[in-house]
Amino acid sequence: MTTAPIDDAAIEAALGELSLTAPRGLAPDVLVEVGLADHYATTQSPIGTLYVAWNGRGVSTVSLAPGDADFESRHREQTSRKAFRASSLPPALAARIARRIAGDRRARVRVDLRGRSDFERDVLLKAAEIPHGEVRPYGWIAAEIGRPKAVRAVGTALGHNPVPLIVPCHRVVRTDGTIGHYSLGGSENKRAILAAEGFDPDAFERRSRAGAHYTGSRTTHIVCNPTCRHARRVMDKHRVWFRSLDAAADAGYRPCKVCRPASGAGAVAIPA
């Protein structure tokens, strides 16, 4: 029962049969890792099912969408990239996002802001500095990034924020002290998210309507944005309100070095 000795040609033919097909997920994984495509998954949030897309460079999209097909086409429109459905967010990323949204500033979530102009990037990164539970007016961002006259452009850039909640554009309110618009499902969602962060949107708007845009302490003579953590510590009996920073300056108050209230912001006609 001896077999004939095998020759080189037969071995080479046998080796030539050893080709394999790459697993289906390989190409998408590569493209996502280098940032030429994205993975996406849904996650539950208090304002509904959130779609989150990410790639090797960071989180690229956070949005509300009625379904996968709708999300994919919108993602493609906004980024010119394909989005591949994943069963869920990577657990480590999901945990960091949850901690970040809950206000833990040590939780680092990388974001992919390619395709944004330098101005838009500046606006979004500045908005990301606003602490959980606090708000700033559009004019504050404009002043902070050295473009004090670009208040309207700041609003537009925030309206196109590709990663809402992670970059908390909901913490930026209108210069007249009303809560304003929100790209992630409208202003009701903005109020709900702010309320969940311990901020009272109704009280804030009420005070703003009355002309109270800045608050200071009689003991320190420092004036703050009303939600600055230092301002919130001021006892009621020492608290004083100002319509504008000029008014505060006239009264001998200097701006807080932590929240850096911006002149101009708030110095607008108060709607009747």
Place this chain on the structure above:
Amino acid sequence: MTMDTDEALARRLSDDLDSSFEALVLAHQDRLYTIANRFLGNAHDAEEAAQDALVRAYRAMAGYDTDRIRALQLRPWLATIVLNLCRNRLARAQGARGTLSLDREPPEGGAVREPAADPSAGPAASLDRREARRRWAELVVQLPPVYRAPVVLRHVDGLSYPELAIALDRPEGTVKAQVHRGLALLRTAFEASEHPEREEMTA
């Protein structure tokens, strides 16, 4: 994939890396996965190595100037990258075990599933071919790495000897000799597996 289309691909990559990279992935993923799989003998590790190789290729090209990308010989260049990653994996695995195990027991989920052969040849023939592939793959993965890489690149991936010399960074004469030696070892191993009793007698 011929050399010509690889040249055209390198030109496109040099013009616009981001818009052409997917074409490179689609053109080379099967062969890189095959090289890694036949070298490592483990499907899961092979997928990671092939994926990592393509990611590294992208990042390398992102740092190259146009002329350097255009001059790349993609087939041997990518083979070098994936083989280096495979060798690192082997070295790490051996370091972790302390010794090189001869019984390559694939970890859970890593077993290589040989694809079904052309069913038109009939179920018996299809089973035979599948069994033959499994067997040859096993023999290849037991070759010493210094022969395994040239044999896989030459006879599984189909690189030419000049490409092999580039991929392995050795003179053409050396890689030729290594391929021949690898085939001789394979033949001995194959025949020993056909006649285990004879091997015992001569041992």
